[in-house]
Amino acid sequence: MRQFIFAAAIAVLAAAPVRSASVITADRYLDVATGNYVEHPAIFVGDDGRITGIADARTVKWGSTVKHIDLSGETLVPGLIDMHVHLTSLAEIGGYRGLQYTDSFWTAIGVANAKKTLDAGFTTVRNVGSANFEDVALRQAIDGKWIEGPRIIAAAYAIGATGGHCDDNSLPPSLDRKQMSVVNGAEDARAKVRWLHKYGAKVIKICATGGVFSLGDSVGGQQLSLEEMKAIADEAHMLHLKVAAHAHGDEGIHDAILAGIDTIEHASLASDATIKLAVQHRTWFDMDIYNDDYILATGTANGTEQQSIDKEKMIGLKQRQTFQRAVRAGVPMLFGTDAGVYPHGQNARQFAKMVEWGMTPLQAIRAATSSAAEALAQTGDAGTIAVGRFGDMVAVKGDPLQDVRLLEHVDAVVKGGAQIERAAPSTAAIPAR
Known part of the structure; x- marks a missing residue:
């Protein structure tokens, strides 16, 4: 019984991170360490720009003080x-x-x-x-x-x-x-x-x-x-x-x-x-x-x-x-x-x-x-979407593991838990060799 209560408490903490300034939701994100996708993430980022927790967006709740960045239909990749x-x-x-x-x-x-x-x-x-x-x-x-x-x-x-x-x-x-x-x-x-x-x-x-x-x-x-x-x-x-x-x-x-x-x-x-x-x-x-x-x-x-x-x-x-x-x-x-x-x-x-x-x-x-x-000796800061890392990520539609060129035209950029207001992409063609 004690083990059950302890496990339940840990699950609640993981699902409802404290001191979060923003939460990013998307269809999935790429865990680059394993090469697998994590479905329906809710990625919480604190005031310091670092990820405080990752939960299932279908079950977790967050208050009105947490800014929600809704990237429905998107796949997230680390910045x-x-x-x-x-x-x-x-x-x-x-x-x-x-x-x-x-x-x-x-x-x-x-x-x-x-x-x-x-x-x-x-x-x-x-x-x-x-x-x-x-x-x-x-x-x-x-x-x-x-x-x-x-x-x-x-x-x-x-x-x-x-x-x-x-x-x-x-x-x-x-x-x-x-x-x-x-x-x-x-x-x-x-x-x-x-x-x-x-x-x-x-x-x-x-x-x-x-x-x-x-x-x-x-x-x-x-x-x-x-x-x-x-x-x-x-x-x-x-x-x-x-x-x-x-x-x-x-x-x-x-x-x-x-x-x-x-x-x-x-x-x-x-x-x-x-x-x-x-x-x-x-x-x-x-x-x-x-x-x-x-x-x-x-x-x-x-x-x-x-x-x-x-x-x-x-x-x-x-x-x-x-x-x-x-x-x-x-x-x-x-x-x-x-x-x-x-x-x-x-x-x-x-x-x-x-x-x-x-x-x-x-x-x-x-x-x-x-x-x-x-x-860069920055494995504690960047390179993965994980608790403790910077809340840096990019969003694309589709599967970059099947078509890596999707990364040439990202739909959204998040740095430190804040979505970047981006300029319109250039339509200039690059000369073909």
Whole structure:
């Protein structure tokens, strides 16, 4: 009898959470941990924006003081996480055209891009590189409720070598200046990590190899030494910060893994041996395999230099093939789009590409939810619809496990238990490759 009373009391508490500010109801939600749907949920969210309880909407009651967000006919998925964005960049302005705009223009653009990203269902992003601590400023403005946008894990400046991908190679020697992001040697690299942390960086980004949009370098050539990368990783980890490495070339990816870097961005030319090393070290790959379509379709029309287009032609298909091999080998994978290289707000277009190149829809969704939260060390905050997590979720009609492209057009976005008032979605077509 005592056991029955105790069980009944627990059921009542679970069905009627206290101190709830809002309740979200829908036809079902996706439990990303199991891959199963939970039918008829009533998800209660407290004043702090965290889920206080989940009950059966058919039997639970809530008072008139609880705001009801009725999403009947919808399937809920945890708020999406993009692990690689540049909110203060525009795909529509490339190459030297960017020099036509004043420095603060990019911060202003970041405000608009943050809203587009949130409206698209991405309630958390990792911003891996921006000048002048612009992403830190955006985070402060969003957290202070001055503007709307996703939760931002900001890297601020990305650390790189002189003349490398994180340096500015677009100007002549007469206009040369040492970029804030540049380091030379391990001790210089340690000091840069401390400086970035001092002014608000919550993740460290490095450029281990060359890149597509940097001028004059080899896209795969290694640019930071193993010693420099290990110094950065050790210093960041001591400060409880994760490290992301931009790395296209195999040697740079290999050394970044050995250095203890947490996530490899792009990972385009990783060999089978390096993929095996990533599995052994449980190093995350964060591969932007959609944007090749946009880059090659737009070409130089937005100002992008021809040498960058040539680099993309060289690695685009190889990157997708590497993605396929990495998935098959069991590398832990993340969802990262490099939005800013293609238009913000279209982040979810990558889901279908990930499925096309070897993932199941559930694996692709986990890459943007529970796996992303794990890589961010935020499993207690984001990535799942569960008690204690942020009340972040998106709603779609239909079954995203059958058609992952449903996530390209979400019907509603909830952040911290509040439904976002969204702008009308853009009808602009994306060029087909």
